[in-house]
Amino acid sequence: MLSKAALRLVSAVSPRRMKLLLGLALLAYAASVWGNFVSMRSIQENGELKFESKIEEIIEPLREKIRDLEKSFTQKYPPVKFLSEKDRKRILITGGAGFVGSHLTDKLMMDGHEVTVVDNFFTGRKRNVEHWIGHENFELINHDVVEPLYIEVDQIYHLASPASPPNYMYNPIKTLKTNTIGTLNMLGLAKRVGARLLLASTSEVYGDPEVHPQTEDYWGHVNPIGPRACYDEGKRVAETMCYAYMKQEGVEVRVARIFNTFGPRMHMNDGRVVSNFILQALQGEPLTVYGSGTQTRAFQYVSDLVNGLVALMNSNVSSPVNLGNPEEHTILEFAQLIKSLVGSGSEIQYLSEAQDDPQKRKPDIKKAKLMLGWEPVVPLEEGLNKAIHYFRKELEYQANNQYIPKPKPARIKKGRTRHN
Numbered sequence: 001m002l003s004k005a006a007l008r009l010v011s012a013v014s015p016r017r018m019k020l021l022l023g024l025a026l027l028a029y030a031a032s033v034w035g036n037f038v039s040m041r042s043i044q045e046n047g048e049l050k051f052e053s054k055i056e057e058i059i060e061p062l063r064e065k066i067r068d069l070e071k072s073f074t075q076k077y078p079p080v081k082f083l084s085e086k087d088r089k090r091i092l093i094t095g096g097a098g099f100v101g102s103h104l105t106d107k108l109m110m111d112g113h114e115v116t117v118v119d120n121f122f123t124g125r126k127r128n129v130e131h132w133i134g135h136e137n138f139e140l141i142n143h144d145v146v147e148p149l150y151i152e153v154d155q156i157y158h159l160a161s162p163a164s165p166p167n168y169m170y171n172p173i174k175t176l177k178t179n180t181i182g183t184l185n186m187l188g189l190a191k192r193v194g195a196r197l198l199l200a201s202t203s204e205v206y207g208d209p210e211v212h213p214q215t216e217d218y219w220g221h222v223n224p225i226g227p228r229a230c231y232d233e234g235k236r237v238a239e240t241m242c243y244a245y246m247k248q249e250g251v252e253v254r255v256a257r258i259f260n261t262f263g264p265r266m267h268m269n270d271g272r273v274v275s276n277f278i279l280q281a282l283q284g285e286p287l288t289v290y291g292s293g294t295q296t297r298a299f300q301y302v303s304d305l306v307n308g309l310v311a312l313m314n315s316n317v318s319s320p321v322n323l324g325n326p327e328e329h330t331i332l333e334f335a336q337l338i339k340s341l342v343g344s345g346s347e348i349q350y351l352s353e354a355q356d357d358p359q360k361r362k363p364d365i366k367k368a369k370l371m372l373g374w375e376p377v378v379p380l381e382e383g384l385n386k387a388i389h390y391f392r393k394e395l396e397y398q399a400n401n402q403y404i405p406k407p408k409p410a411r412i413k414k415g416r417t418r419h420n
């Protein structure tokens with residue numbers, strides 16, 4: 001039926017109309033193909049857009065993380081002066097991660113020198129110099145000075161040695177080796193590379209002095225077999241070695257006889273009077289004074305000492321020089337001042353007087369004034385405030401790490417404690 005109708009329709013259409021119909025059909029087909037193509041394109045474009053925005057969503061947080069990482073890597077160092085090649089020195093600091101050594105590192109780095117710190121981290125900490133790690137002028141070497149060291153330097157500040165009684169008495173043989181073999185090794189290095197060496201000696205070479213204040217030409221009063229001899233005699237023989245190398249080998253030496261020093265990065269529980277009082281005041285414990293508290297002590301702030309060490313190294317003074325603060329204060333004055341600076345309600349507790357507790361300890365610094373133009377300038381209160389701030393931060397840090405240091409009793413001599 002249907003095919004007959006179709007045949008009739010076709011036979012009724014002339015060839016011309018047929019062509020027209022065919023053309024129309026072709027046009028309709030082409031239009032439909034184009035339509036499909038256009039709609040497929042737009043689907044594809046939408047897909048691409050969606051895909052791109054999805055990628056963007058994933059990448060953005062990664063970019064953020066990279067930006068954060070970059071920020072943490074581009075560490076901000078303290079400002080460093082530019083020194084020309086001829087003024088810039090290659091400086092080795094043994095014991096440079098310790099209390100004094102780390103402040104000396106700061107000064108020499110900021111002055112624009114190249115500094116190599118060598119330390120075995122017995123009493124020093126990486127944290128003391130971590131702000132320089134990665135700086136192009138700085139290098140930190142984990143090394144024990146009892147072993148030889150082969151590097152090229154122009155100056156050597158030889159500070160490596162435990163300095164406080166509990167630390168140097170902890171292993172007396174090691175203290176002796178550090179001060180004797182260690183000093184020989186550093187003098188040998190100085191000789192080999194033609195460097196100048198400064199020895200961090202100590203007021204302890206005067207021992208229990210019979211002369212007040214102590215001048216550099218006083219030979220001292222040291223017990224060679226007492227508990228402190230490992231340090232006192234170790235430093236005395238270190239001085240002897242310096243002058244033997246100077247006379248025999250022509251090595252340029254400088255000897256600083258350092259008196260009591262305090263400041264940030266000092267050891268919190270070394271049993272010394274300043275650290276004990278600050279710790280006791282901050283922890284709300286009684287400040288322990290041995291005897292009446294009228295005995296006097298003199299402390300220099302660490303930046304004064306560092307300036308003195310640098311002035312001595314760069315001077316032409318090869319004989320020993322005292323570096324200390326001659327301003328005396330009674331132990332009681334220290335206790336009251338620290339209590340008020342901390343704002344502590346701690347009471348002052350008087351304990352029985354310690355045997356052999358020296359009544360006076362004071363450097364004579366005329367030589368340093370005259371020959372180096374050096375004298376301490378930081379007022380006691382200003383220095384104490386900085387030390388208190390440091391101790392407070394350390395206590396917070398250590399509390400977060402579950403470690404609370406306790407002040408040690410003052411050092412023991414002949415079975416009794418006494419102030420350092």
Ligand SMILES: NC(=O)c1ccc[n+]([C@@H]2O[C@H](COP(=O)([O-])OP(=O)(O)OC[C@H]3O[C@@H](n4cnc5c(N)ncnc54)[C@H](O)[C@@H]3O)[C@@H](O)[C@H]2O)c1
Nearest residue numbers: 095098099100120121122123124144145160161163258261
């Ligand atoms: N701080 C003072 O009041 C004072 C007083 C007189 C003399 N000094 C002298 O100044 C120097 C520095 O004293 P400080 O108060 O900074 O003491 P510190 O203990 O903080 O520093 C000494 C540094 O020497 C390092 N050290 C010890 N033995 C070593 C070894 N065998 N090899 C390599 N490194 C070693 C320690 O790890 C530490 O970093 C010492 O030589 C000390 O005798 C200090």
